[in-house]
Amino acid sequence: MDKTKISSQIRRDLKLRGWEDDELVYVSRILGEEGYTDPRFARKRLQDVTLESLTSGVKDLLKPLDDKRFNELHDSTNDTMPILAEHDLNYDQITKLSQAERQQYRDIRAKLFSEQKATISHGQTNFEDKMETLGLKSDEVSNKKSTIIPPKGLWGVSDTYYYIKGVAERFDTIGKYLQDVAKQVYVFKLSKEIDENALKLLNSYHDKRMLPLWEVALTGSEEIINILENIQDEKNRDTALGWMKKGYDKHWNYGNHGAGEVDYIQTGEYIFRLGKDKNIILRVPIKREFTREQVGDKTTVRLLDKGNQIHIHCPGHTDLTCLSCGGKYFLVNTPDGNNKRWDGYCGLDFNKPIVGDEERDLFAGELFYKASNILLENDLSKAVEEICDNVIFVEHKSASDWYKEKYKQDLITPIIHEEKPEKIKTQNIDLQDRSMIGYNIFWGRSHRTADKSEHFSNEA
Amino acid sequence: MSQIQEDNNLTDINDSEYNKILDDATKGQRTSKDKIIEAAKRLESLG
Numbered sequence: 001m002d003k004t005k006i007s008s009q010i011r012r013d014l015k016l017r018g019w020e021d022d023e024l025v026y027v028s029r030i031l032g033e034e035g036y037t038d039p040r041f042a043r044k045r046l047q048d049v050t051l052e053s054l055t056s057g058v059k060d061l062l063k064p065l066d067d068k069r070f071n072e073l074h075d076s077t078n079d080t081m082p083i084l085a086e087h088d089l090n091y092d093q094i095t096k097l098s099q100a101e102r103q104q105y106r107d108i109r110a111k112l113f114s115e116q117k118a119t120i121s122h123g124q125t126n127f128e129d130k131m132e133t134l135g136l137k138s139d140e141v142s143n144k145k146s147t148i149i150p151p152k153g154l155w156g157v158s159d160t161y162y163y164i165k166g167v168a169e170r171f172d173t174i175g176k177y178l179q180d181v182a183k184q185v186y187v188f189k190l191s192k193e194i195d196e197n198a199l200k201l202l203n204s205y206h207d208k209r210m211l212p213l214w215e216v217a218l219t220g221s222e223e224i225i226n227i228l229e230n231i232q233d234e235k236n237r238d239t240a241l242g243w244m245k246k247g248y249d250k251h252w253n254y255g256n257h258g259a260g261e262v263d264y265i266q267t268g269e270y271i272f273r274l275g276k277d278k279n280i281i282l283r284v285p286i287k288r289e290f291t292r293e294q295v296g297d298k299t300t301v302r303l304l305d306k307g308n309q310i311h312i313h314c315p316g317h318t319d320l321t322c323l324s325c326g327g328k329y330f331l332v333n334t335p336d337g338n339n340k341r342w343d344g345y346c347g348l349d350f351n352k353p354i355v356g357d358e359e360r361d362l363f364a365g366e367l368f369y370k371a372s373n374i375l376l377e378n379d380l381s382k383a384v385e386e387i388c389d390n391v392i393f394v395e396h397k398s399a400s401d402w403y404k405e406k407y408k409q410d411l412i413t414p415i416i417h418e419e420k421p422e423k424i425k426t427q428n429i430d431l432q433d434r435s436m437i438g439y440n441i442f443w444g445r446s447h448r449t450a451d452k453s454e455h456f457s458n459e460a
Numbered sequence: 461m462s463q464i465q466e467d468n469n470l471t472d473i474n475d476s477e478y479n480k481i482l483d484d485a486t487k488g489q490r491t492s493k494d495k496i497i498e499a500a501k502r503l504e505s506l507g
Contacts (some may be wrong), residue, residue, distance in 0.1 A: 007500070009503060010499050012470045014485070014486070017482060017483070019486070030493050031496065031500055034500065036500050153486055153487065156486065157472070157479050162474055
């Protein structure tokens with residue numbers, strides 16, 4: 001690689017890993033010292049970045065001024081008001097100032113406070129960003145959103161990342177070219193004749209070339225979309241196969257609410273609890289249930305209009321016999337006067353819509369059964385399941401530290417037992433008991449907040 | 461502070477050693493001068 005581009009490349013790649021701009025300035029400076037400098041950016045990059053410029057600015061505006069020094073400054077023939085304004089003068093000192101001096105003291109000091117506020121606010125934002133990068137959150141934020149995404153410091157590339165990105169780029173390129181051509185065709189509006197010719201050629205290309213080659217590919221892309229779309233779904237995030245499983249549980253086992261309880265969401269939070277035996281410490285994952293609406297919405301299939309009806313036709317087996325004479329032959333009187341012999345058909349002929357939940361659920365259940373079997377054999381679906389199984393754990397504290405903190409005693413060799421997930425309300429979790437946090441694509445995600453979900457669960 | 465301009469033509473470097481060095485630098489060794497220089501040297505050696 002061209003030496004002048006190395007610094008830019010590294011900064012780009014570190015930025016993708018979550019490095020902040022001020023950290024990238026540091027990287028740039030180090031590489032600049034080593035001779036990896038892009039001359040285009042060299043001057044801009046190095047100007048004004050000194051330790052002083054980053055740390056100066058916060059002055060103690062609340063410090064008092066002793067009377068001796070005050071008198072010296074006040075009696076001085078120089079303009080000492082900027083120095084006086086940096087001090088918190090007492091009442092007696094202020095009364096010694098003239099009316100004009102008091103006004104000047106007030107204005108300069110108000111400006112200094114305003115500048116301090118901006119500096120501190122900027123510093124606080126910087127500080128919060130840095131702490132978040134290291135995975136450290138305030139209690140407030142930790143309680144509100146325990147698991148969304150891992151701290152930026154843990155982000156990283158992998159071979160699968162490069163592969164998926166590569167495939168996406170290839171599809172993207174075709175899409176982009178088509179969009180570009182479409183835009184040109186719009187900007188340079190085609191004449192009627194060229195429009196017809198071009199469309200004819202495109203249709204011909206589609207039929208003669210694309211169809212044979214792409215028919216399979218198009219079917220394949222439908223499949224890919226069906227498998228991948230659920231991961232993009234912010235509201236109901238789970239894999240296609242995950243929803244299939246919930247579908248089973250709803251239709252065959254537990255119903256909407258029950259399936260929500262059985263197929264829970266991991267919050268990612270783990271707590272410590274004391275076991276019954278000596279040295280045993282339990283680590284308990286906290287779960288939340290899916291809402292019954294989520295289960296209902298995602299696991300029910302709306303039938304298409306075409307299929308959502310049943311054609312009912314008279315079966316034609318109505319036999320009539322005359323009570324008086326025992327005869328079996330009747331005439332049907334029609335409005336047009338063309339009376340005809342009764343042929344056993346009553347004329348019943350209409351389409352009946354299928355509206356019953358029971359039929360609909362049976363139908364949906366059958367679909368889930370077939371579709372999930374297909375997905376179980378599908379390698380893309382399996383790959384997605386693998387990716388979604390990945391969990392990144394960050395330990396808050398060790399079992400020994402927790403024990404020491406909580407019981408003020410040492411526990412030399414704790415044995416940790418991993419427990420089954422439990423539903424524990426947020427307010428019942430002692431912050432001190434927090435053991436670790438797990439980050440997963442789907443954990444902690446819910447349409448409702450955890451607290452609301454608990455409320456509805458209790459009301460149910 | 462001036463914003464560093466980036467070259468938009470840069471693409472991912474598909475070299476596991478280079479990416480590992482950057483991952484290491486990201487994991488708790490943020491201020492490690494050595495890692496950053498090591499990454500630069502690795503890139504240079506890739507030609």
